[in-house]
Amino acid sequence: MQKPRLRFGQIWNLCFGFFGIQIGFGLQNANTSRIFQTLGADVDKLAILWIAAPLTGMLVQPIIGHMSDKTWGPLGRRRPYFLAGALLSTAALLFMPSAPVLWLAAGTLWVMDASINVTMEPFRAFVGDLLPEEQRTTGFATQSFFIGAGAVFASALPWMLSHWLHVANTAPAGVTPPSVRIAYYVGGVCLLLAVLWTIASSKEYSPEEAARFASPVDPTAVHAARRSPSFYLKGGGLCLALGALVTLAVRAFALGKEVYVLGGLIALFGLAQLAAGSLRAAGRGAGGLTEVVDDLFAMPKVMRQLAVVQFFTWFGLFAMWIYTTAAVTSFHYGVHDTASKAYNEGADWVGVLFAVYNGVGALSAFALPALAARIGRRQAHALALTLGALGLASFMLIRDPQMLWAPMIGVGIAWASILSAPYSILSGAAPAAKMGVYMGIFNIFIVTPQLLAATLLGLMLKTFFAGQPIWALAVGGASLGLAALAVLAVADDADPARAKRAVA
Incomplete structure (x- = not known):
């Protein structure tokens, strides 16, 4: 039985919450490095301070996806998570710009990012839950529109407050400027109201309705292939050993302490496998942890192929988010003093570039x-990623900061595709009853490259590029170029364009 097509107004309402979510992310992306530098962080430490964002996403999203697949209550399946995450995100946004010391700002980033992820992951599954296959591309595109609109507002908000309302954009050393603080307060309120709009204006299918809409193949796809306890115990042991070797290498070769994070992540994956193996050996293999690990190893082929695309995509994006402020203020404005007028003008301009x-x-x-x-989803996504790669790489070639809006056009086209094409492809390959957990697991392939970027980019800049952050943008451009090549290898058999060509 086919799901009924939704009117555009209904699709608009179920995606509107993403406007608020992206206001939170937009403020975070454009201003976190600015806040950290204001509170005394060195440029080569920015990446490791940003590690909260991907790490919390990696841990939170698969768990929330699994839980939301199995939730049903007065607010439905996904909407309870919308509400809880929005309340916590708003609280973090209200507090972070007033944090008096660096460690407290970094801790608040952990809370903020975890809370936004609690809200965001079920939103991805929400579209897959409610829309038929032929409307999912439109649904994810509508999400992309709201993500873009929310981020434009958030990224430009400090600049608008400073230039239109004459709110001060400078402050004494160690104090976040008033324009940034007020932007966070406004953003927190907007995030909460936008998510409440989607909760109030959308309804979900009951479990009985969802079962009627599921395709005939879904019941057999619901249960992932179960690995034996020995499979997980051996794999977990190998990962623990590899994590230990990475840790020893840090000591033996005097590598940056950030690399400890890489070893810890490998060991954490090993512990998850050991726990799953132990539970299965004890006859308790039906728990959430074991199911999530089973689903991870039994993911569809398309999802594994998309993982490569996502790796290079998000490594490049994270390089941009972390280092654009430092790159533009140092390379294009020629300043390093975070309390100076020129630095804050450059930081405000980065907000405008992000808005572009x-x-x-x-x-x-x-x-x-x-x-x-x-032309097909793969080809369109490859073209968009190529434009993004050229945009980021050209930051090294353009010296006039007022002209940096031009390469951001390519980055923007890539961003729209990044937020829609992979999810559209994945939603056609994932079983309906596992939509939430697979969307959460898919986030692992987004956050893993971000964690590697947070671990390695600072070390790379210090070792190979004399600490110059502009080179991080060049590395980001190269990474997006590799993603464009990788997407052409994805087997998107459910692509509607391919089906049309086959009929023709």
């Missing part, structure tokens, strides 16, 4: 599905 790429992303959101319908 997000604005282009919002405008491109509805054009890319039409392009994908014509």
Whole structure:
């Protein structure tokens, strides 16, 4: 039985919460490095301070996805998580810009990112839950529009407050400027109201309705292939050993302490496998942890192929988010003093540049599905990623900061595609009853490259590029180029454009 098609107004309402979510992410992406530098962080320490964002996403999203797949109550399946995450995110946004010391700001980033992830992951599954296959590209494109619109507003908000309302954008050393603080307060309120709108204006299918809409193959796809206890115990032991070797290498070769994080992540994956193996050996293999680990190893082939694309994509994006402020203020404005007028003008301009790429992303959101319908989802995504790669790489070639808006057009087109194409492809390959957990597991392939970037980029800049952050943007551009090549290897058998060509 096919799900009924939704009117555009209904799709608009179920995606509107992403406007608020992205206001939170937009403020975080454009201003976190600024806040950290204001509170005394060195440039080569920025990446490790940002590690909260991907690490919390890696831990939170698969768990929340698994839980939301199995939840049903007065608010439905996904909406209870929307509400809880929005309340916590708003509280973190209100506090972070007033943090008096660096460690407290970094801790608040952990809380903020975990809370936003609690809200965001079920939103991805929400579209897959409610829309039929032929409307999912439109649904994810609508999410991309709201993500772009929210990020435009958030990224430009400090600049607008400073230049339109004459709110001060400088402050004494060690104090976040008033324009940034007020932007966070406004953003927190907007996030909460936008998510409440989606909760109030959308309804979910009951478990009985969802079962009627599930395709005939779904019941056999619901249960992942169960690995034996010995499979997990051996794999977990190998990962623990590898994590220990990485830790020893840090000591033996005097590597940066950030590399400890890499060893810890490998060991953490080993512990998860050991726990799953032990539970299965004890006859308790039906728990959430074991199911999530089973699902991870039994993921669809398309998902494994997309993992490579996501790795290079998000490594490049994280390099941009961490280092654009430091790169533009040092390379284009020639300043390093975070309390100076020139530094804060440059930091405000980065907010405008982020608004440009997000604005282009919002405008491109509805054009890319039409392009994908014509040439295929893989080809359209590869083209968009290539434009993003050229945009980031060109930061080294443009010396006038006022012209940096031009490469952000390419980044914006890539951003619109990144937020829609992979999810559209994945939603056609994942079983309906596992949509939440697979969307959560898919996030692992987003956050793992971010964790590697947070671990290695600072060390790379210090070792190979004399600590110059502009080179991080060049590395980010190269990474997006590799993602463009990798997407062409994805077997997107459910692509509607491919089906049309086959009929023709």
